[in-house]
Amino acid sequence: MVAERYLPPWFSVAPMMEWTDNHYRFLARLISKHAWLYTEMLAAETIVYQKGDLDRFLAYTPEQHPIVLQIGGSNLENLAKATELANPYGYDEINFNCGCPSPRVAGHGCFGVRLMLDPKFVAEAMSVIAAKSDAPVSVKCRIGVDNHDSYNELCDFIYKVSSQSPTRHFIIHARKALLNGISPADNRKIPPLKYEFYYALLRDFPDLRFTINGGINSIDEVNAARREGAHGVMVGRAAFNNPWYTLGHVDTAIYGAPCSDLTRRQVLEQYQVYGDSVLGKYGLKPTVRDVAKPLLGLFYSEPGNGLWKRKADAAFQHCTTIKSFFEETLGAIPDSVLDSPVGKPPSDFIDTFANLNGILPPPYTEREQDVLYA
Template sequence: MISKAKSDACGSSRLSVAPMMDWTDRHCRMFHRELSRNALLYTEMVTAPALVRGGALHLLEHDPAEAPVALQLGGSDPQELARAARLGADAGYGEVNLNCGCPSDRVQSGSFGAVLMEKPDLVADCVAAMIDAVPGDLPVTVKCRIGVDDQSPHDSLPAFLERIAAAGVRRVQIHARKAWLQGLSPKQNRDVPPLDHDLVVAMKQAFPDLHVSINGGIETLEQAQGLLARGLDGVMIGRAAYHAPFDILGDADARIFGRPAQTRTRADVARAMYPYIDAHLGAGGRLNQITRHMLGLFAGQPGARHWRRTLSDGSHRAGAGIEVLEEALRRVADATPVAV
């Protein structure tokens, strides 16, 4: 029997929030889960060496309420990744994902991330070892780019997908941009290489048995719906889901998953976080560790600037608590025009 966490991860991949370093930590995921019950969430990338050699098992900590949630791993040693994948399975994650898309210098120096696009045979060995190490119902997936540097994506991407599919991978998330490992910074790699959504759609047509999710340059639910209508299995949204979370995730359950439309306001979502915040503070945590992920809740709304400023200024103070959020909500309410 497939566990609920694992089956939820499969179904929820219709819309997911991309793994983002320094952003999608456990507090961010609890906030995003408050907005959407169905979207698939991802951890920040966790390196296999940190888990296996460094014993940093605290990096696997998460709340069961975050489910469905996937663990993203970074690494290039098949046996080390296998052990890390097993640790992720034992920790209760609903998916284990291999990062083949990060272009940072630090990741390249560890011989993983986007540089693995040039080593499909090694990636195949890695995912085969990971699949063998975890329960058979736990998906092992791959997030990749369409290519790197001087590769021709129309040639290299299908060859890469064919190799990992032969190794047992059934789900992929494709960032529809090349990664330029020489000459562009990680930030530039998120924007400068041109998008090729059509190529990702073509890959779904070429590999009908693969579950293909698209990532890159998707900023609205309308765009997500349009890409799903073109035959893709899933859409993964990154920065837009972080900077304007209510706009992306607040309506996702209804518009992407066909669930009843939510009637909660942004203020309702903020207050729904209070029990989690109180528990975090009671355990010795700091308010800003959570509220830094909530700054975009009122993006595009009257009072958004007051919300951000009040949280930013107040959450860093010693002893700061729920009163900071209540003050921020009052400032938003004062700035909101009254309907007549």
């Protein structure tokens, strides 16, 4: 079981289309050992119709555990087939997308957040997925859709899905979705956050586990949410746009692990080996640009960041290896930035960790020591 192998998902990185791919997840795991990572959403039909090329969509490096596969779809047969095909890859959880407001998904595709209007189907889908998987299952959803946005309607969705399927974990994006008239980007910021809905779920469904998502962008905010009782916190674009500082304190400030002296230079040395090993693995893909994309936020707000990005943009035009890409671009970044560790977590992290988890930092149990110090 997952619980025997990994620490709980107190912190996770949200599934983001065209962002949380294999390359990003490899980088994220170099920085944080304990953050839970999610794949991009994969449509069940993609898995089923590409079953001759499954590694391209489902394979990942073993270091990426704990990792969650997010599936989307509205056809029970395809969801069953897709989950069965994915099962041998050994994901640590299978998550069903009931939160994406994209017109391609919720509109033409008739899945994503639109499924919140049909909890009976979602329960059936979760039962089918669970039956075909060795991993636990979860649902990621919003707090409502269009005018179906009352707390009672959210409770009805949670109750029906949890009582009619094995689903015990819900990731709640604390905004409703508007299906007509605004873009997916606007759907991430225009509907107001209603954290009170999330915390009410904790009260009203004490036997379920809820992760909060939406508007939380720093480790301080993560721990503030957990102090309020959140079982887990999911962070989205901040973990991509500023991975060094967002992920760099996760293990210490959230999981209580020993401080690390890891530097960006060490991360890049390991990433270079990985990157050059995967270039062109699938014909012309991935390219140097594809592999280097997750690195573009690594020097967020640091001296030389602007020049580094300009050099990177030029290097994408002709570099054929990650090694040559680094040789051409990293001169923009001062050695002091490359060689400084992420630094200590906030000074009160020990008290925070103790208060949140009901335990003190070391000594840990034998299993916790194995995980934290591995």
